Amino acid sequence: MKSDRQRSLVAMQEATTIAGYCTAIARTLQASGIDSERIFRSVGVPTHTVNGPMIRLSAATLTRLYRACVEATNNPYFGLSVARHIHISHLHALGYALAASSTLLDFCRRLERHFRLVSQAATVRVIEEGDTIAVRATDIRIEVCGETEDAFVGFLVQTMRLLYKPGFNPLSVAFHRPMPREGDEPYRALLRAPISFSNPATTLTFDRYELMQPLGGACPELAQVNDNIANQYLARLDKSDVVTGVTQKIIELLPSGDCSREKVAEALCVSPATLQVRLAQRGTNFLQIMDDTRRELACNYIQQRTSSVTEIAFLLGFTSTSNFARAFKRWTGSTPTQFRDRQPE
Helix, strand or coil, X not given: CCCHHHHHHHHHHHCEEECCHXXXXXXXXXXXXXXXXXXXXXXXXXXXXCCCCCCEEEXXXXXHHHHHHHHHHCCCCHHHHHHCCCCHHXXXXXXXXXXXXXXXXXXXXXXXXXXXXXXXXXXXXXXXXXXXXXXXXXXXXXXXXXXXXXXXXXXXXXXXXXXXCCCCCCCEEECCCCCCCCCCHHHHHHHCCCEECCCCCCEEEEEHHHHCCECCCCCHHHHHHHHHHHHHHHHHHCCCCHHHHHHHHHHHHHHHCCCCHHHHHHHCCCCHHHHHHHHHHCCCCHHHHHHHHHHHHHHHHHHHCCCCHHHHHHHCCCCCHHHHHXXXXXXXXXXXXXXXXXXXX
């Protein structure tokens, strides 16, 4: 029988993070006057890592790298420094999709859907409550080092400011990690919000109105293309994730007009009954995933303005425009034309 510590170590080796972070870590070391190649070699990490979502680091390796960096720089806030050097391209297709989001709420929901491409250590959830919207790291699979948490939170807030406006701030930030002995001043300076530590989950809370404002760099077509790429990588990353696999096959089969549970099961090389059981184990079913996928694609296609409503209905596998219009109104409360007219040019 494995001990709790052994199980934890196994989980840290199995849970991976996109290796694009390494570029930001190397740049942070160099900005501190530290030889990044020496530090990377000391923990067995390649100095020059290809920027690809399938190039991964285990959580255990990333923790060792961060610890070596903190020791070399004598900087207890090294993770916050890394946040300043993370570029959106380090997240590959997901990064480009995030940059093309129509609003910050769209940005957060996209991060929620594809976060496993960034890290398998936890799940990100978008929680809407009245006038506030929270982004929370839940279902924590393993305990990551504080620097990992600092870098991600810092990157998230700074990217949202870049896409929206420099003066944008969260309403509050709750960290799962304990507060460093040296205090919280660097956190308050970077995040410009009330900060707390040692919480059950990392949570950033925002004003709903701010997250609903249109972004100047919005490009639904670019977001859609990169969403599809991210979905393909997710399916490759975790072939056992039946929900991701089903979603990807639905996207592929919808334009054919023959996107049934049987067809998807055949494409995934399982029986329809087995597929139903596996989806039930994940708390969902085929019809729900089909509906959710159609809704997401429909909103993206409508915003793109390059396709007519009739063409979109065909792409989503509806037998008629009227059937699509009824479904769209159920999803959004608006007709497709009304929804499109409200979008910024």
